[in-house]
Amino acid sequence: MPPSDESKTWESSEKGKTFVKESIVIDFYAPPFGVGWNESSQLHRYMERAMESGITGASITLAPTYFTWEQFQKEHANWQNTMLQKPDNFLFVHSVEDIERAHKEGKYAVIWNNQTSTVIDGDLSKIAMLKAMGLSSMQLVYNGTYRAGDGVISYLHGTDRGLTSWGKKVIDEMVKHGIIVDLSHTGRNTCAGIITYMTDNYPGVPVIYSHSLPNGLYKDEPHATEKGCYRNITDEQALAAAKTGGVVSPTFTEWMMDGLWPDDITPKQCANMIDYYIKLIGVDHVGIATDDMFVLSLVKAFAEANPKAYDDDGYMMDAFAKGAEGCGELAKILPAVTDELWKMGYTNEDIAKVYGGNMMRVYKEVW
Known part of the structure; x- marks a missing residue:
């Protein structure tokens, strides 16, 4: 199934479309070669949709799980070689x-981006x-147990x-x-x-959550699990990252929407994620991410x-089986999310900060 068939295109105002095109919009997603795409045409179609809608670019994960240096280099080459088939489209x-x-x-x-220090x-x-x-x-860890620390599944x-x-x-060298x-x-x-070490040794250097939903958003929903989705973060975690000057980006990913597991994530639900974090940590510390992986199979x-x-x-896998099979691809959903945020009373300045x-x-x- 081509990626264009795996997420819905939402109706939006022309004003919303224009706002996205005029703003700097930065996504985050994680579809390594062979995991999210395996044909160059898939990647090019996705990127061209993004460019047509005005998405500026994305933080793109090259290495998940326990990748080695050799695997990382190969992944980097796969992406660059594919993008260089159409060099006028990309800027590294x-x-x-x-x-x-x-x-x-x-x-x-x-x-x-890189999701493992291995x-x-x-x-x-x-x-x-x-x-x-x-x-x-770069993340120091992914889901499991690492030399640098432990991930969310080990915590689970x-x-x-x-x-x-x-x-x-590792942090010393990264900073x-x-x-x-x-x-x-x-x-x-x-x-x-990590936050304690950063605060003690590198005050003023921000950390981020590049793609993490708030654990508190769906806690009162009738189908929410007792502990929430293990990927999602607590209010205290988000507040601690914001205190460093960092940014927390909710992800428009259905299976992490604890207990909801919709057929298609809606613009309103995406706006609710943004609104939750803005009210919690302030408009200067919120971003966006899809964590899109392109092809579910x-x-x-x-x-x-x-x-x-x-x-x-x-x-x-249970969430996938119950219909949570996609992400809110920015090219198809962000203008409609913009309309929803305007309805909530957010200004153009607010939304531009978040996007x-x-x-x-x-x-x-940091750079």
Whole structure:
């Protein structure tokens, strides 16, 4: 099934469409080659839809789970080689000015992210090489147990040691080279340890949650689970990240919408996520993300092939089975989300901050 068939295009006002085109809009998603796409045409169709709708670019994950340095390099090459088939469409970001230029020229800004520190293969000097390759942000851990700390699935099963001594060394190198520390997928004790270490040693350097829903949003829904989706974060976690000057971005991903599991995530639901965080941590600390993975069949196959990384007692697969199969692709939903935010009383300035302005501030402060 082509990716264009996997998410709905929502009706919106012309004003909403124009606002998106005129704003800097930065997405986040995680569809590595073979996981979210396996044909170059899939990637190009997705990017062209984004460009046509005015999406400026995205923070794109290259490495999930337990990738090695060799796997990371291969993934980086897959993406770059595919994008270079249409070089006029893309701008590989190394600075904030590159994002501004992409927006001005109508190109797609490619901002690399990484969801695991295993890619350095125990060699801290490789972090400088990651920066040279254009890496902008990185999680220390993914779902499971890592040398640097523990992820949300380890936390789910009762293991969350907090930030380790190795994790502190990784952070030191990341800060040194201007790579943003990303806390999504990270166990609660490990998150707390990272923020404490950052606050004590690097005050004023912000951290982010690149794609994390608020655990409190759906807690009163009739079908909400007792603990909420294990991927989602508490109000206290969001507040702690905001206190560093960071940004928390809810993700327009259906299966993480605890207990709701809709056929299609709606613009109103996306706006509710944004509104929840704005009321909690302030409009200067909220972003957006889809965590889109393009093709569901590939995602399911990857999860089944990596049971250690997705041992969540069947939560994700159960949600898929009940209809939570997609994401709110920005090209198809963001103008309608804009209409909803206007209805809630948010100003153009507020919305522009959320769509990209706040992350641009963090990029300037860290890069």
